[in-house]
Amino acid sequence: MKYTFEIICMLLIVGLFVLTQVVGNQFYFFIGFVILQYMVMATAWNILGGYGGYVNFGSAGFLATGAYTAVALINFLDVGLVEQMVAGGIFAGLLGLATGYLTLRLRGVYFAIATLALAIILETVVAHWDYVGGAAGTSILPKRKPELLGELIVDRKAGIFANYKEYLFFLMGTVAIISVWVARYIENSKLGRGLNAIKDSEEAAECMGVPTLRLKLIATTISGAMMGVAGAPLASYLTFIDPLSAFNLEYAINAIAMPMIGGTVSWAGPVIGALLLGTAQQVSSLWIQSELNLLIVGVVLVVFVIIAPEGIIGWFRKSRQGSRR
Amino acid sequence: MAIFIDLLLNALVIGVLLGGFYAALSIGLSITFGLLDVVNIAHPTMLVLGAFIAFLLNSTWGIDPVLAGIISTPFFFVLGWLIYQVYYNVFEKSGAESLRGLAFFFGLLFIIEVGLIIQFGVDHRLVEAPYIGQSWNIVIGEEIDVAIPFRLLVAFVVAAIATLAIHAYLTKTFFGRAVRAVAQDMMALRLMGVDPIRVKRIAFAMGVATAGIGGALMIIVLPIEPSLGRLYLGNVFAIVVLGGLGSISGTLLAAVIIGIAESIVATFFGPSWAPAVSFGILLAVLAFRPEGLFGKTAGAH
Amino acid sequence: MEIVYEQNYNPKTADFTPILRAANAKKPDAIYIASYPNGSAGLVRALAEVGTDAKAVGGGMVGLQFAGLMAGLGPMLNGIANYDFFVPEPTMNLYPGASALIDRYQSKVKAENLKVDALGYYLVPWAYANLDILGQAVEAVGSLDQVAIGKYIRDNEFTSVVGKIKFGKNGEWERPRTLVVQYQGITNNDLQQFATPGTRKILLPADISTGDIQSFNSLRK
Numbered sequence: 001m002k003y004t005f006e007i008i009c010m011l012l013i014v015g016l017f018v019l020t021q022v023v024g025n026q027f028y029f030f031i032g033f034v035i036l037q038y039m040v041m042a043t044a045w046n047i048l049g050g051y052g053g054y055v056n057f058g059s060a061g062f063l064a065t066g067a068y069t070a071v072a073l074i075n076f077l078d079v080g081l082v083e084q085m086v087a088g089g090i091f092a093g094l095l096g097l098a099t100g101y102l103t104l105r106l107r108g109v110y111f112a113i114a115t116l117a118l119a120i121i122l123e124t125v126v127a128h129w130d131y132v133g134g135a136a137g138t139s140i141l142p143k144r145k146p147e148l149l150g151e152l153i154v155d156r157k158a159g160i161f162a163n164y165k166e167y168l169f170f171l172m173g174t175v176a177i178i179s180v181w182v183a184r185y186i187e188n189s190k191l192g193r194g195l196n197a198i199k200d201s202e203e204a205a206e207c208m209g210v211p212t213l214r215l216k217l218i219a220t221t222i223s224g225a226m227m228g229v230a231g232a233p234l235a236s237y238l239t240f241i242d243p244l245s246a247f248n249l250e251y252a253i254n255a256i257a258m259p260m261i262g263g264t265v266s267w268a269g270p271v272i273g274a275l276l277l278g279t280a281q282q283v284s285s286l287w288i289q290s291e292l293n294l295l296i297v298g299v300v301l302v303v304f305v306i307i308a309p310e311g312i313i314g315w316f317r318k319s320r321q322g323s324r325r
Numbered sequence: 326m327a328i329f330i331d332l333l334l335n336a337l338v339i340g341v342l343l344g345g346f347y348a349a350l351s352i353g354l355s356i357t358f359g360l361l362d363v364v365n366i367a368h369p370t371m372l373v374l375g376a377f378i379a380f381l382l383n384s385t386w387g388i389d390p391v392l393a394g395i396i397s398t399p400f401f402f403v404l405g406w407l408i409y410q411v412y413y414n415v416f417e418k419s420g421a422e423s424l425r426g427l428a429f430f431f432g433l434l435f436i437i438e439v440g441l442i443i444q445f446g447v448d449h450r451l452v453e454a455p456y457i458g459q460s461w462n463i464v465i466g467e468e469i470d471v472a473i474p475f476r477l478l479v480a481f482v483v484a485a486i487a488t489l490a491i492h493a494y495l496t497k498t499f500f501g502r503a504v505r506a507v508a509q510d511m512m513a514l515r516l517m518g519v520d521p522i523r524v525k526r527i528a529f530a531m532g533v534a535t536a537g538i539g540g541a542l543m544i545i546v547l548p549i550e551p552s553l554g555r556l557y558l559g560n561v562f563a564i565v566v567l568g569g570l571g572s573i574s575g576t577l578l579a580a581v582i583i584g585i586a587e588s589i590v591a592t593f594f595g596p597s598w599a600p601a602v603s604f605g606i607l608l609a610v611l612a613f614r615p616e617g618l619f620g621k622t623a624g625a626h
Numbered sequence: 627m628e629i630v631y632e633q634n635y636n637p638k639t640a641d642f643t644p645i646l647r648a649a650n651a652k653k654p655d656a657i658y659i660a661s662y663p664n665g666s667a668g669l670v671r672a673l674a675e676v677g678t679d680a681k682a683v684g685g686g687m688v689g690l691q692f693a694g695l696m697a698g699l700g701p702m703l704n705g706i707a708n709y710d711f712f713v714p715e716p717t718m719n720l721y722p723g724a725s726a727l728i729d730r731y732q733s734k735v736k737a738e739n740l741k742v743d744a745l746g747y748y749l750v751p752w753a754y755a756n757l758d759i760l761g762q763a764v765e766a767v768g769s770l771d772q773v774a775i776g777k778y779i780r781d782n783e784f785t786s787v788v789g790k791i792k793f794g795k796n797g798e799w800e801r802p803r804t805l806v807v808q809y810q811g812i813t814n815n816d817l818q819q820f821a822t823p824g825t826r827k828i829l830l831p832a833d834i835s836t837g838d839i840q841s842f843n844s845l846r847k
Contacts, residue, residue: 055424102612109364112427113562114611117604120559124601127634135597135634244637249555253431260428298435305425305432306415328651335647343641446741449663449689451698453815458702460675474643474675547640548667548695556638591644597634 005184009177016173020166029169031286033237035278036172037230041251042258042270043179044226048219049256050264051192053199055112058099059255061119062224064126064246065092066231071132071140071241080146080153081171081233088232089225095122096224100217107202116252123247137242140235168233179226184267186222195219227255250294254278257301263311272312327468336592337585338471344584345481346546348488348577349539350557351564355576356491356532359565360508361525363412364427367434369561370554371533374437375401375540377445377549383452390452391483394541398534405533408433409526434554441551449548457545480542487538491531492573504528508571559600563607569616582606630654635665642672649678656682663689667699674702681841684708690809691748693817700815705845707808712747712788713826717834724751724787732821745821755786762786806830808837810845 020029041059048054056062066088073079073087103114127135142164145155152159154167161167186192194215197205206212235241254277262273277300281293308315350372357365365371375397382393416426451457456475464470495501503524506514511521543549564583568575586606587599630652635645646669649657657680659669666689673683684707689695691710696703712718719725731746743749763778764770783792794800807826812819819825827837 049424053424055427102608105615106611109358109427110566110611110615113566114608116559117563117608117611120604121601121608124598124604124636127597127636249558253435256428256431260425264424292439294435295439298432298439301428301432302436305428306411309425332647332651336644339641339644346640443741448692448694448741448743449667449698450694451667453698453700458671458674472643472647472676474641474671476671477641477643548664548698550663560638588641588644591635591639592648595633596639596642596645597636600636600638 006181009181012177013174016170016177020161020170026163026165029165031282033165033169033172033233034282035274036169036176037234038254038258038278039176039271039274040172040179040226040230041255042262042274043176043183043267044223044230045255046259046264046267046270047183047186047195047226048223050259050269051187051199052195052216052219054107054216054219055109055256056115056223057112057252057256058115058117058119059227060247060249060251061115061122062092062095062227063231063234063251064119064122064243065095065224066228067234067241067246068126068129068132069228070232071138071235074140074235075131078143080143080148081167081236082148084236085171085175085229085232089229092228092231093221093225095228096220096222097217099224100220104213104216119247119252123243126246127243133242135243137240137245139240141239142236164236168237171233172230175229179229180267180271182222182226183270187267191215191218253297254281257297259311261300261304261311263313263315265310266313269311269313276312327466331469332592333589334465334469334471336588338473339477340585340588341581342473342477342481342584343588344577344581345484345488346477346542347560347564347584348580349480349484349535349542351561351568351576351580352484352488352491352573353532353535353539354561355565355568355571355573356495356504356535357529358562359568359570359572359576360495360504361529361532362508363409363529364430365529365532366427366430366558367437367554368533368536369557370434370437371401371404371536372540372543372557373549373551373554374441375536375538376544376553377441377450377540377551378537379541379544380445380450380452380549383454387453390454390541390545391479391538394483394538396537397541398537401537402530402534405530406526408533409529412529413522413526438551438554445551447550447552449550450544451548452544454545476545480546483538483542487535488573488577491535492577495573500524500527505571559604563604567607567610635661637662637664639665639668642668643676645669646672646676646678650676650680654678654680656680658685659683660686661688663692663695666690667695670699670702670706673706678842681843682707682839683842684808693744693746693820696745696820697815697817701812703809704812704847705809705840705842707806707829707839710748710805710807710826712751713805713807713828714747714821715823715826715828715834715836717828717836720834721751721787721789722785727751727754727787744817751787755788755791758786759784759791801831803831808839808845810837810840 041063045056045059048056069088069091070084073084099115099118103111106114126132132138146153154161154164156162161170194205194210197208197210198212198215202212234246238245258273258277259270260273261277262271263269277297280296284296285293304311350369354365354368357363357368375394378397379390379393382388382396383390388396412426412429416429456479459475461473461475461478462470463473495504503514503519507521507524507528514521514524560583564579565576567583568579583603586602590599590602631649631654633645642665657678661669666687670690683705687708690703690706690708712724728746728750731750734740735742735744735746759779762784763775767774767778780793783790789803792800806829808829809826812825828835829837829839
């Protein structure tokens with residue numbers, strides 16, 4: 001069937017909604033949100049990094065752009081979460097476009113370092129922007145009884161969701177599913193094939209008439225926008241935000257590590273990587289020791305790049321081919 | 326006016342000293358990344374490891390931190406040797422894409438960091454040495470005097486000696502020229518009967534070995550904790566790229582430029598703008614002159 | 627009060643002497659510092675290297691309460707007035723159970739070689755009191771109903787290892803119990819001197835103070 005994937009996506013969104021209504025323990029939504037947020041980050045990173053071969057080290061900068069757009073909007077207009085996410089996506093997308101323009105001549109490691117530098121400059125600027133809390137950070141209290149299209153969304157008794165964690169979880173889950181759909185669409189489209197050509201050899205791609213410049217700009221914009229959407233609810237989730245937590249290098253690292261572990265060639269890679277690594281980190285930091293989640297990222301990453309260079313997906317493909325022979 | 330001259334002079338002096346310190350942090354990366362094209366993103370964390378070793382030697386036996394750094398340097402040489410062995414066999418030999426090598430060092434970064442946390446905890450650590458907390462005051466004129474903190478002076482002198490020694494070694498000796506040749510033409514080296522892999526292995530080990538002395542200088546200059554390396558990640562890469570890949574003297578110059586820029590900005594505009602200025606310089610250089618300020622080869626490759 | 631110099635710094639600042647020089651150039655009477663551990667240590671060192679004519683220095687410097695930094699900085703701390711939560715001064719014994727808790731903590735850290743703060747004055751009593759109050763509230767309410775627990779905590783006064791605690795309208799303590807202490811008489815880098823009274827005299831709150839504030843330079847040699 002032509003739309004099988006889309007139907008599965010819709011079913012998953014419905015499934016997420018059912019989960020929020022059935023599961024009573026907020027704690028699961030609390031950690032589920034983080035894993036889903038990482039899924040969006042990994043998927044977004046992979047569009048540029050996995051398909052196009054451009055390694056973004058500054059993912060945290062895009063996430064923080066979304067988060068701080070949301071904070072500014074809350075302070076300025078007191079808008080709801082969905083609007084914050086849309087705005088966060090727009091601003092981070094514009095940042096992505098600007099990054100693309102600024103780094104047109106840069107390849108490989110130079111591009112990676114430029115994105116890192118960009119994130120650091122942004123962090124410094126935000127640290128001086130007192131309207132959003134400056135270096136000291138700011139507390140965000142989510143709206144008491146938020147409404148969307150006339151419906152009461154979060155309320156202990158009358159709302160669609162009994163509390164904010166459920167709402168945030170559902171929103172992030174929906175975003176994650178849409179991101180994965182977009183990534184899959186890109187992968188099978190002209191854009192994806194063009195990016196792949198750029199990854200193999202930018203000169204050759206150009207000679208063959210691939211509009212490398214335009215494709216790169218589209219990819220940086222889409223990737224940045226997704227990260228911004230993922231970052232926008234961060235302030236509401238943490239109820240406090242400061243530059244150090246929003247620009248944390250861990251976001252950048254996980255956004256790279258998760259696709260690498262899952263496999264960068266396909267949309268399923270970042271999803272698998274985020275599920276595995278994200279869950280492992282949450283479990284280890286909550287039940288064993290908080291430092292261990294970083295150790296897990298480190299060890300898993302090293303082991304995977306050594307024994308499974310194409311990630312889990314590549315590993316499966318290879319073993320399947322092997323058994324066929 | 327006297328106050329302005331006083332501040333400016335001090336900012337310049339501190340900037341140069343700070344630059345020397347930054348050079349000590351970056352020089353190893355200038356070898357591994359600049360010359361050998363191995364993106365050792367774990368380098369700053371290796372420096373922190375070196376700092377903790379200096380701390381351990383200093384707090385247990387009272388060994389001077391600089392001496393402690395010299396003592397730990399062979400250990401880092403061996404570590405670098407082993408890492409390159411793995412790196413070469415897994416990634417370089419198979420011509421694997423650089424992304425995987427990058428991820429490998431990323432993982433290494435976290436393994437070292439968490440290892441330090443498990444061993445030492447997350448507390449900040451300092452070392453004791455008679456020159457820390459002391460300074461040398463030079464009176465120049467009325468209301469103008471320059472104060473040189475000894476800890477920065479020690480860092481600068483040691484860094485300068487190490488950097489110049491490495492520079493001399495790489496330009497004057499046969500092996501040094503071989504290292505530089507490896508970056509340009511592996512085939513030619515093979516034809517000359519030199520094993521390029523061996524050359525790269527030793528050069529990489531040298532680059533990592535600088536983490537011993539560099540780490541010791543780090544803990545002399547500032548308090549350290551396991552995740553400090555991440556803060557300096559941007560700085561050291563900025564300096565190496567700014568100086569031009571493969572140029573040791575360029576790295577030293579770039580480090581001094583960043584040091585002076587930071588201390589001038591900190592003195593006259595507010596310290597919190599300092600990183601934005603140095604990374605702004607980097608971004609501008611990358612956008613308009615990707616080969617770096619002093620590099621000769623084109624950066625976009 | 628006139629503010630002559632106000633600046634932020636970045637967490638990766640390696641050297642703080644330019645900042646202190648710029649501040650000194652404005653000839654301040656007092657220097658208020660709000661800093662995190664890196665900056666606290668860096669500024670304390672800069673104060674030792676550059677010096678200052680300000681009469682009072684300190685304020686909200688996070689990190690100077692940590693055992694590792696106190697021992698590392700040693701005599702450079704003399705004269706600084708800073709906030710703290712708990713120090714081994716005699717008047718702190720007013721709080722029941724505090725010294726027993728500290729003793730238990732310190733011997734556990736030593737016996738099990740834990741990689742945590744060796745002294746534990748700064749956060750241990752407050753963290754203990756934090757959970758103690760929650761525990762008392764849960765027992766009094768008799769269930770895990772969050773709303774009821776919250777109401778009980780807001781409405782009642784508690785006694786724990788940091789004294790009597792009653793919360794005010796804004797959620798803070800009704801009577802603040804944060805200490806202001808001044809470092810003095812520190813002669814070397816030995817950690818154990820910080821486990822005895824005298825190195826951190828309590829200036830505020832007045833009812834438990836153990837010393838009066840002295841000018842910054844009078845406490846430095």
